[in-house]
Amino acid sequence: MQGMTKPKSSTGDAEKTRHPRRGADCVTVDAAHHSVASEHHRPPAHYPKGSEVQREAVPGPDLREYCSSDKDIVEVVRTEYVYTRPPPWSETLPTIHVVTPTYSRPVQKAELTRLANTFLHVPNLHWVLVEDSARPTALVARLLHETGLNYTHLNVETPRNYKLRGDTRDPRIPRGTMQRNLALRWFRETLGQNATQLGVVYFADDDNTYSLELFEEMRSTQKVSVWPVAFVGGLRYESPKVNGAGKVYGWKTVFDPHRPFAIDMAGFAINLHLILAKPQAYFKLRGVKGGYQESSLLRELVTLNDLEPRAANCTKILVWHTRTEKPVLVNEGKKGFTDPNVEI
Amino acid sequence: MRLKLKLKTVFILYFTVSLLGLIYALMQLGQRCDCTEHDLAKDRTISRLREKLHSLLEQTKKAEPTKPLKPPLPTIYVITPTYARLVQKAELTRLSHTFLLVPQLHWIVVEDSPHRTGLVSEFLSHSGLAFTHLHVATPHERKLQEGDPSWLKPRGAEQRNEGLRWLRENIRSQEGGVIYFADDDNTYSLQLFEEMRWTQRVSVWPVGLVGGMRYERPIVEQGHVVRFHTGWRPSRPFPLDMAGFAVSLRLVLANPEARFDGDAPMGFLESSFLQSLVTMEELEPKADLCTKVLVWHTRTEKPKMKREEAMQKQGLGSDPAVEV
Numbered sequence: 001m002q003g004m005t006k007p008k009s010s011t012g013d014a015e016k017t018r019h020p021r022r023g024a025d026c027v028t029v030d031a032a033h034h035s036v037a038s039e040h041h042r043p044p045a046h047y048p049k050g051s052e053v054q055r056e057a058v059p060g061p062d063l064r065e066y067c068s069s070d071k072d073i074v075e076v077v078r079t080e081y082v083y084t085r086p087p088p089w090s091e092t093l094p095t096i097h098v099v100t101p102t103y104s105r106p107v108q109k110a111e112l113t114r115l116a117n118t119f120l121h122v123p124n125l126h127w128v129l130v131e132d133s134a135r136p137t138a139l140v141a142r143l144l145h146e147t148g149l150n151y152t153h154l155n156v157e158t159p160r161n162y163k164l165r166g167d168t169r170d171p172r173i174p175r176g177t178m179q180r181n182l183a184l185r186w187f188r189e190t191l192g193q194n195a196t197q198l199g200v201v202y203f204a205d206d207d208n209t210y211s212l213e214l215f216e217e218m219r220s221t222q223k224v225s226v227w228p229v230a231f232v233g234g235l236r237y238e239s240p241k242v243n244g245a246g247k248v249y250g251w252k253t254v255f256d257p258h259r260p261f262a263i264d265m266a267g268f269a270i271n272l273h274l275i276l277a278k279p280q281a282y283f284k285l286r287g288v289k290g291g292y293q294e295s296s297l298l299r300e301l302v303t304l305n306d307l308e309p310r311a312a313n314c315t316k317i318l319v320w321h322t323r324t325e326k327p328v329l330v331n332e333g334k335k336g337f338t339d340p341n342v343e344i
Numbered sequence: 345m346r347l348k349l350k351l352k353t354v355f356i357l358y359f360t361v362s363l364l365g366l367i368y369a370l371m372q373l374g375q376r377c378d379c380t381e382h383d384l385a386k387d388r389t390i391s392r393l394r395e396k397l398h399s400l401l402e403q404t405k406k407a408e409p410t411k412p413l414k415p416p417l418p419t420i421y422v423i424t425p426t427y428a429r430l431v432q433k434a435e436l437t438r439l440s441h442t443f444l445l446v447p448q449l450h451w452i453v454v455e456d457s458p459h460r461t462g463l464v465s466e467f468l469s470h471s472g473l474a475f476t477h478l479h480v481a482t483p484h485e486r487k488l489q490e491g492d493p494s495w496l497k498p499r500g501a502e503q504r505n506e507g508l509r510w511l512r513e514n515i516r517s518q519e520g521g522v523i524y525f526a527d528d529d530n531t532y533s534l535q536l537f538e539e540m541r542w543t544q545r546v547s548v549w550p551v552g553l554v555g556g557m558r559y560e561r562p563i564v565e566q567g568h569v570v571r572f573h574t575g576w577r578p579s580r581p582f583p584l585d586m587a588g589f590a591v592s593l594r595l596v597l598a599n600p601e602a603r604f605d606g607d608a609p610m611g612f613l614e615s616s617f618l619q620s621l622v623t624m625e626e627l628e629p630k631a632d633l634c635t636k637v638l639v640w641h642t643r644t645e646k647p648k649m650k651r652e653e654a655m656q657k658q659g660l661g662s663d664p665a666v667e668v
Binding site: 085106107109110111113114117118120121209210211212228230231233234235236237252254255315316317320321322323324325327328329330331332338342343344 | 430431433434435437438441442444445531532533534550552553555556557558559561573575576635636637640641642643644645647648649650651652654655661662666667668
């Protein structure tokens with residue numbers, strides 16, 4: 001990754017921290033396993049579109065054991081994992097820039113922790129974490145540093161009167177909009193100079209669940225690629241409708257299927273070049289009807305015809321719109337407060 | 345002498361030459377090719393480096409022939425009860441991403457089901473983890489019914505016991521190892537596993553977002569647990585959450601009767617298991633003497649399916665063949 005070094009000084013931005021990518025210094029080749037490492041260490045291969053990345057490095061003899069009793073277990077499979085975390089940076093793989101807006105609440109650290117544990121498996125991933133805060137918080141800064149991921153830490157505070165109120169029937173701005181827009185602006189200001197960089201931008205909220213296959217599906221995006229998302233729109237899943245020619249012609253949703261892009265934030269990825277080529281395209285801040293956030297950006301970038309269906313022509317679920325329960329903290333006042341210095 | 349070339353002869357000649365050429369080409373398939381003229385500089389470098397690596401390793405081996413191998417890491421046996429519901433695959437997926445980063449981890453997944461499901465079987469075989477796939481159905485009277493609050497009946501007791509049974513029957517004591525009961529909706533940091541790995545008997549640590557508080561934790565004085573900071577019934581023998589302790593394999597194998605009591609009153613499930621294994625004084629405090637939160641008792645919302653249900657009533661439900 002080149003070019004991510006200048007801190008920003010304008011209002012609303014924070015200093016970001018450029019984290020150096022880990023190289024192959026993390027690979028340990030001990031004497032007992034050296035043959036495994038040298039023969040089976042996976043080079044940063046070109047990932048063919050749509051293929052499932054092979055994760056097992058078979059160490060040699062087939063170590064399956066078959067239990068004689070049919071009732072108990074099918075098999076015990078020993079698989080050895082030989083890879084660094086995160087994987088060494090490849091100069092040829094397109095970078096996946098994952099934009100995650102986040103905000104402070106009790107489950108925040110847990111959400112970011114398990115999200116990081118997923119991202120640590122994805123090669124050439126650049127995490128752009130944008131806090132909804134006036135200043136970058138120590139919690140997030142520390143967490144990002146400890147993960148070892150390649151990251152950029154930004155922040156912008158959504159003004160109080162803009163924030164979604166839980167009881168309101170008239171949402172001001174959908175949550176995360178200003179943060180995502182800041183990331184878009186950051187891409188244009190920081191990566192705009194180097195026109196040859198390959199990259200894909202994905203908006204990943206911090207409470208969803210992502211399979212590893214999803215990232216390989218989006219890596220080859222030319223303009224905007226799309227796929228189904230589970231647990232949105234009150235359905236098991238929502239999905240683009242794909243015709244026999246492999247083109248998107250509509251949306252399999254119940255909630256307002258006539259939206260220009262009836263798709264969830266987690267259901268598409270955009271080629272970085274497209275973001276850079278249309279510098280005026282942002283998520284609309286105000287006056288956006290519920291469910292039209294995604295359309296407000298996408299209609300500035302592509303038409304329906306340009307969309308590239310992924311996940312086996314939009315028939316597989318590779319991302320789930322999970323939501324985490326708000327923890328009950330009713331005892332905080334009773335048996336004595338917990339120590340606020342203990343970070344959760 | 346003039347050769348009278350008939351058109352027919354020309355064709356036969358042409359056909360024969362082509363056929364011979366084709367046969368020759370087909371015979372070349374699978375043969376080692378002479379690639380010296382295509383030998384790129386990169387390939388040469390790789391070969392050279394590989395030779396160098398090999399010779400260096402040979403040298404190291406020769407130089408220290410009696411160097412003792414590092415002791416192998418104790419295996420962490422993670423027992424996860426699981427049951428079919430909409431978010432199951434998502435939960436298992438993100439859980440597996442964490443486990444993949446932990447060395448020497450063996451995942452024992454126990455389904456609450458009379459048989460192994462295809463979803464979990466396929467998922468585990470593609471996960472890349474070392475795993476054991478078990479199943480045992482919770483008896484009907486112990487199961488939570490639709491509409492029951494989650495705290496009404498202790499869950500997962502039969503499944504955890506099944507995991508223990510498998511370990512007792514299949515793993516030998518001298519292998520070392522530690523057992524951790526990890527529910528499929530909690531969140532685990534990587535550091536947690538390194539804290540628990542060298543447990544001698546039972547180790548304990550704080551758990552975030554549980555007991556109606558930001559965290560619950562054992563209170564440690566002079567290196568020993570003296571009491572527990574918890575929001576609910578602190579007089580229990582072991583007022584800690586399932587995610588807040590790990591047990592050494594040796595201890596479990598030495599106590600073949602220790603198991604979870606599915607009939608225990610609410611909140612006493614952990615105690616029903618631990619009280620036959622260890623006393624409070626013997627507990628080993630981890631996570632900086634129980635001052636750091638390395639695991640969180642997160643819970644996932646049940647996804648809203650109102651529209652799905654409405655569509656299904658009309659016979660227009662989503663394709664059930666698409667696995668969620």
